[in-house]
Amino acid sequence: MKNRMKEKGKTLSEECANYLVEVVGDHLYDLDNTLEKVFLSAGVKGTIELSDLEEISSDIKISTVFDLTDAMAIKTWRKPSEF
Numbered sequence: 001m002k003n004r005m006k007e008k009g010k011t012l013s014e015e016c017a018n019y020l021v022e023v024v025g026d027h028l029y030d031l032d033n034t035l036e037k038v039f040l041s042a043g044v045k046g047t048i049e050l051s052d053l054e055e056i057s058s059d060i061k062i063s064t065v066f067d068l069t070d071a072m073a074i075k076t077w078r079k080p081s082e083f
Contacts, residue, residue, distance in 0.1 A: 001017045001020060005038075011047045015050055019053055020035070020038075038053065038056065041056055
């Protein structure tokens with residue numbers, strides 16, 4: 001994730017990367033989409049901070065809730081911590 005942001009001219013701390021994995025999960029597609037949101041919301045800002053991620057985390061968490069309900073609908077059961 002840090003390299004992906006670096007390619008786009010942004011800096012992402014280890015703390016921010018860990019936060020994203022905690023909130024989004026470890027699915028690469030979801031992480032890549034979230035990184036794109038982070039990149040776009042940062043504008044000209046060069047360093048992404050935890051507060052920047054917290055601003056968009058409500059959107060991230062909403063999609064996680066929908067993932068949970070979708071999984072329940074198709075009976076794909078996983079540990080709650082995996083959502």
